[in-house]
Amino acid sequence: MRSPIPDYLTDALRSVAADTSGATADYIPELAQADPDRLAAALCTVDGHVYSAGDADVEFSIQSISKPFVYALALADRGFDEVLSKVWVEPSGDSFNQISLEPESGRPRNPMINAGALVATSLSGPPGAGADQRFERIVDGLSAFAGRRLEVDEAVYESELHHAYRNRALANMLRAHDIIAEDPLVAVAGYTRQCSLLVTTDDLAVMAATLANRGVNPVTGRPVVSAPVVRQVLSVMSTCGMYDGAGDWMTRVGVPAKSGVSGGLIGALPGQAGIATFSPRLDRHGNSVRGVDLFQRFTADMGMHLMDVPGTAREAIADRYVDGDGPDAIEVIELQGDLRFAAAEHVVREFEVRPPVTSSILLDLARIGTIDDVGRRMLLEAVRRLTIDGHEVFVLDPDQVLPDPDPGTGGRITVVDDRGQVRQR
Structure with missing residues (x-):
């Protein structure tokens, strides 16, 4: 018997395919040129079985979906106390690129907005690590989450860096408050390079499933980060992952999630599965229009809202x-x-x-x-x-x-x- 799940995913894609609302991220020329009709969905169980449909093997830049994973690496490398002293965990209520810093300390409100993500990037790797060593740590870490070696899209990197004026302003403010210790331009380059790593929808489902599986990649079986780190990351994703739409997302969808302006969207349901979608047209929050619709359907159809608490699980x-x-x-x-x-x-x-x-x-x-x-x-x-x-x-x-x-x-x-x-x- 063939599993019905791939058929379900195909039907779900078909149900949203006609929605052409939204637009690609036109403020980054390379992303503006993305094929807006690309559409994919993938689901990875916590024992490593991947189901997918649509353009699930098409590569695109990870963008802000890198944020929770780099935050996890920073927590693992520097410890909770150091990281929390530099970037807090409160929802900002602002869009992803707003200047959202604590008035006195200059600490970013959470690691999912760009200001906080710049800090998390700077805290990856051992103390005193240079820019190259730190980036290698990020590539190794995100590759471990994905279960394969990830590479940078140099064209996206150059295009994005050339237009990173707002991130440069954020980095300058962080440096002025001694939140980051390096040259602001170096910090922005490292963060932009991180966002330019290429992934597929299948990759993102595995990465999300690694979070759902207490930090162990369910496909490779290799631990990536510890369970306490995962708990922290999923908690922040729940409250801050969808920016100024996070509250609406958690009440309607109820899955810890993170979006990216290239059109990717992930959700990690602890103990059950990692889910990923890809569709480049974005809404006003910077989230994939059809991706959000798909997640709403998944929650309705598969009972995945985090607050639908299951009974004690045993082998079925x-x-x-x-x-x-x-x-x-x-x-x-x-x-x-x-x-x-x-x-x-x-x-x-x-x-x-x-x-x-x-x-x-x-x-x-x-x-x-x-x-x-x-x-x-x-x-x-x-x-x-x-x-x-x-x-x-x-x-x-x-x-x-x-x-x-x-x-x-x-x-x-x-x-x-x-x-x-x-x-x-």
Whole structure:
């Protein structure tokens, strides 16, 4: 059976493709020339399985999406106390490039706005590191998040640096307050170069999933930063990642997120998945128009709002075995715990990776606590696809935890009680 998730992502892209509102970032000539019709979405689970659709392998510059990851490197390299003494964690309520500094100290209000990001860049690497050593640390760190070596788009770097007047003003103010210790032009060059690293939508999903996975890259299995650093980064992303639209984002979407003016958008749902979208047309906040729409759909469809607190998670599949011999044999899959998106994804992937070996299948839900709406829909879609593949599917549901068990067009399901009697067909 083929997983329904790639089909879902393709359908989601199709649902927003007609929206041509917004515009590319015209204040950076190289970004203004981007193809506005590019569109992609990717999802990476915390065990490293990547699903994607659209232009997910097309490279573009990471821009401000680099901010949470470089902030993580600064925290890891310099420690919380030093970093917090130079850049705070309060939402600014301002756009990304505003001069948002504390009146007395000159400390930027958070590391997601440009002023704070300039500080985080300057704090990456060991104390006393030069510009080249610091940038190498940033490339190595972001490459570890992505699981592959990232390279700089030199054309974007030159174009952006040539027009970085506002960032130069910010850096000069930071230097005047002794928040950064180096030449402001050097600081701006390093930050601009960081923003010019090339990534794909698939890369961004893996990077976000590394945050969702407590700092361990789920594809390579390698630790990148510690769990306390991840908690700090995700907290700041939740309150500051979408700039002056952060409050609206958290109430409507509810996923710690970060956008970039090249059209990328990431979200990290702790313990479940990293999500990324790409579409270059931006709204007035500098966020991807179609990316925001996609994330709103993902939250609605997949129950990903951070405040939708799941029950205690366990392995979804407790056991899988064949009962009986010959034509009467039936493959039994015992499920357990609470079936939400992450658990349901494991179940449908199990059928894709290990197709059933018998014509009859029994899904045993006796040890399932609850099934939310997305878990129900994913399980029933799996049943529909198994039926189309030629299997007869039975469900043991003594506590009736699977409401309205209708798998839809082409699907067939037989619900039995704990005595093996047919309750519903």
